[in-house]
Amino acid sequence: GQQLNQSPQSMFIQEGEDVSMNCTSSSIFNTWLWYKQEPGEGPVLLIALYKAGELTSNGRLTAQFGITRKDSFLNISASIPSDVGIYFCAGQPQGGSEKLVFGKGTKLTVNP
Amino acid sequence: GAGVSQSPRYKVAKRGQDVALRCDPISGHVSLFWYQQALGQGPEFLTYFQNEAQLDKSGLPSDRFFAERPEGSVSTLKIQRTQQEDSAVYLCASSLVWGGATEAFFGQGTRLTVV
Numbered sequence: 355g356q357q358l359n360q361s362p363q364s365m366f367i368q369e370g371e372d373v374s375m376n377c378t379s380s381s382i383f384n385t386w387l388w389y390k391q392e393p394g395e396g397p398v399l400l401i402a403l404y405k406a407g408e409l410t411s412n413g414r415l416t417a418q419f420g421i422t423r424k425d426s427f428l429n430i431s432a433s434i435p436s437d438v439g440i441y442f443c444a445g446q447p448q449g450g451s452e453k454l455v456f457g458k459g460t461k462l463t464v465n466p
Numbered sequence: 467g468a469g470v471s472q473s474p475r476y477k478v479a480k481r482g483q484d485v486a487l488r489c490d491p492i493s494g495h496v497s498l499f500w501y502q503q504a505l506g507q508g509p510e511f512l513t514y515f516q517n518e519a520q521l522d523k524s525g526l527p528s529d530r531f532f533a534e535r536p537e538g539s540v541s542t543l544k545i546q547r548t549q550q551e552d553s554a555v556y557l558c559a560s561s562l563v564w565g566g567a568t569e570a571f572f573g574q575g576t577r578l579t580v581v
Contacts, residue, residue, distance in 0.1 A: 360508075385568050396470070396557050396572030397509065404568075442508050452497070452522060452567040456508030 360443050360457030367433055368465050375441060375460040376427040383445030386419050386426040387454065392439045400441075401428070433464050468492070470573035472558050478579045479548045487543045487576045491560030498541050499570055500533055501557040509557055515541060516564060548580045 360377045367373060377386070385404050389397035401412050403419035403426060410417055416429045426443055443457040471490040479485050491498050496517050501509035502525075511525040517538035526533070530548075535541040545552055555577050559570035 358508075387568060394574065396559070396574050398572070399569075402568055444508070446568055452499070452514045452565050453511035453525065454509075454567050456510070458506075458508050 358443055358445060358455055358457040360460060362460055364461040366463045369433060369435060371433055373430040373433055374427060377443035377457050378425040379445060382423040382448055384448055385446040387444040388417050388428045389442045389444060390439045397442055435464050435466050438462060438464050470558055470560050470571055472573040472576050474576060476577050478581060481550060481580055482547050484546045485548055487556050489541045489558030489573060492571060495560035495562050496564060497561040497566045498535060499559040500543050503555040503557055550580050553578055553580045
């Protein structure tokens with residue numbers, strides 16, 4: 355089946371540092387999404403990307419939809435303690451499917 | 467409530483027991499999705515409803531899994547004869563628009579532990 359390779363698996367950073375994570379796939383996706391999940395909660399959508407090459411920001415977060423439609427990255431600038439959580443990429447495959455395929459997540463720890 | 471509500475939040479089942487997990491979507495949302503999230507993994511798609519119609523059940527892992535949404539609102543995910551590998555968080559999401567997988571809001575999930 356379709357899989358997303360998300361890296362890194364975990365990151366330990368100091369407050370104020372910038373963070374970058376990415377996702378790649380062997381198949382094309384129509385839409386790329388980035389979610390954050392905190393313990394005991396469901397994923398919360400951070401950024402949605404609908405067009406190849408699109409670069410979108412949401413506050414300190416910036417994400418891009420790769421030109422090949424097979425990859426995406428998420429950057430977080432000037433990290434703060436509340437950025438702690440697990441970040442997931444997700445893609446909507448071609449073909450009109452309404453299912454999302456998720457990566458395995460990047461666990462972010464921010465040291466104050 | 468304002469968000470997607472799932473109950474129970476936690477369920478412990480003995481192996482072989484049947485369980486039913488409930489999802490109350492946001493009022494007026496026509497699309498509803500179920501995902502399974504194993505420990506340390508990302509969510510995996512199970513099934514999708516448009517109103518009361520189950521349009522995609524390709525992610526259901528076996529015929530022990532059954533989902534319904536008879537009146538196009540509340541949905542129930544039923545697992546028969548639970549096995550240890552069914553232990554996971556079951557997430558429900560709903561969307562206002564037809565399709566709308568990319569605009570869905572997730573509930574907090576039900577954590578199922580099979581012992």
